[in-house]
Amino acid sequence: MPFGGNDWHELTQEETIEPDLPICDPHHHFWDYRTERIPYQRYLLHELSDDINSGHNVRSTVFVEARSMYRSSGPEEMKPVGEVEFVQGLAAASASGLYGPGRAAAAIVGHANLNLGDGVKPVLEALQAASPNRFRGIRHSVTWDDNPSVANTAAHKAKEQMSSSNFQTGAKILASMGHTLEGWMFFSQMEELARFAKAVPDLNIILCHVGGILGTGIYAGKRDEVMEAWRKGISAAAEQPNIVIKLGGIGMPSVGNDWHLREKPIGSEELAAAMAPTINYCIEKFGPSRSMFESNFPVDKVSYSYHVMYNAFKRIAKDYSASEKADMFHDVATRVYRIEL
Numbered sequence: 001m002p003f004g005g006n007d008w009h010e011l012t013q014e015e016t017i018e019p020d021l022p023i024c025d026p027h028h029h030f031w032d033y034r035t036e037r038i039p040y041q042r043y044l045l046h047e048l049s050d051d052i053n054s055g056h057n058v059r060s061t062v063f064v065e066a067r068s069m070y071r072s073s074g075p076e077e078m079k080p081v082g083e084v085e086f087v088q089g090l091a092a093a094s095a096s097g098l099y100g101p102g103r104a105a106a107a108i109v110g111h112a113n114l115n116l117g118d119g120v121k122p123v124l125e126a127l128q129a130a131s132p133n134r135f136r137g138i139r140h141s142v143t144w145d146d147n148p149s150v151a152n153t154a155a156h157k158a159k160e161q162m163s164s165s166n167f168q169t170g171a172k173i174l175a176s177m178g179h180t181l182e183g184w185m186f187f188s189q190m191e192e193l194a195r196f197a198k199a200v201p202d203l204n205i206i207l208c209h210v211g212g213i214l215g216t217g218i219y220a221g222k223r224d225e226v227m228e229a230w231r232k233g234i235s236a237a238a239e240q241p242n243i244v245i246k247l248g249g250i251g252m253p254s255v256g257n258d259w260h261l262r263e264k265p266i267g268s269e270e271l272a273a274a275m276a277p278t279i280n281y282c283i284e285k286f287g288p289s290r291s292m293f294e295s296n297f298p299v300d301k302v303s304y305s306y307h308v309m310y311n312a313f314k315r316i317a318k319d320y321s322a323s324e325k326a327d328m329f330h331d332v333a334t335r336v337y338r339i340e341l
Contacts, residue, residue: 012264014311016055017315023056025061026062026294027062029298029299030043048061051305053102062105062333063109064182067080085131088131109182110138114161137182137204138181140155142154144157171203175202185211191233206246209250210248234285248309250279257303265303266308268312271309283328288324292328292332
């Protein structure tokens with residue numbers, strides 16, 4: 001099923017729960033891949049607009065880097081600037097109102113290599129110049145597992161990057177410039193994240209995708225073991241006040257669910273029941289004022305529709321107060337990413 005297509009999702013239809021609840025979706029991607037590995041795969045403004053206009057009150061979104069539209073020439077460390085230039089144009093198109101009332105990419109998260117240490121500053125300055133009004137920070141993925149059979153998607157592959165002096169020097173520069181850092185890692189790395197956050201207390205860190213649970217490959221059939229380590233890592237990360245968490249990313253096949261293999265897509269009631277123990281544990285540890293629901297689209301789109309996903313999130317949050325729901329669906333994201341519409 002292509003990332004951009006909706007035919008499969010339309011097999012499961014639902015009424016919108018709490019259609020007026022304001023939403024800021026703090027994590028999605030844009031891309032147009034045409035490589036030997038990925039012959040053709042597109043998720044651009046038209047595709048996102050179809051999703052965010054599917055029934056929920058999505059007022060704004062945050063783009064997070066996806067290694068698409070990099071510059072084809074020039075210094076290697078500057079190539080990611082091309083992606084921010086590209087998304088800045090899509091955000092301007094969305095701001096015209098032509099694609100609906102929601103403002104796509106109201107905040108933009110790019111990429112810079114923190115391993116450059118002091119050398120990361122000119123890259124950050126170039127990213128800011130590419131989007132003076134929307135650039136808010138970077139994602140530097142650090143996914144690592146000692147077993148080579150685990151797919152390591154990090155752009156800069158190295159063990160314990162967050163503990164290195166160069167990475168921490170780069171992170172301090174990032175913080176001094178007022179930018180944020182997205183933390184994308186596996187469940188076994190969150191205690192390292194906690195130590196890193198303590199070492200760079202002025203840096204606002206966003207832990208993506210509930211901390212990177214794995215349930216396939218060598219981790220298949222080891223759910224109890226994985227979740228025990230995950231809970232320990234979540235608890236350690238939550239103790240650091242400069243970390244907030246994104247509630248989502250559970251639709252990625254690597255988590256170990258089979259939703260993407262179904263003939264008819266999962267509905268929100270079943271989805272909420274499956275996700276609730278994980279999401280509620282995160283909210284219990286971080287609190288609603290440091291938690292935000294995310295789509296992670298189009299990656300999670302292989303498992304469920306945008307409409308069903310937000311219905312499921314609302315089912316999970318039904319017993320929280322109105323102010324707590326406002327935090328998790330909108331206000332935390334707009335505060336962290338400084339979004340004002």
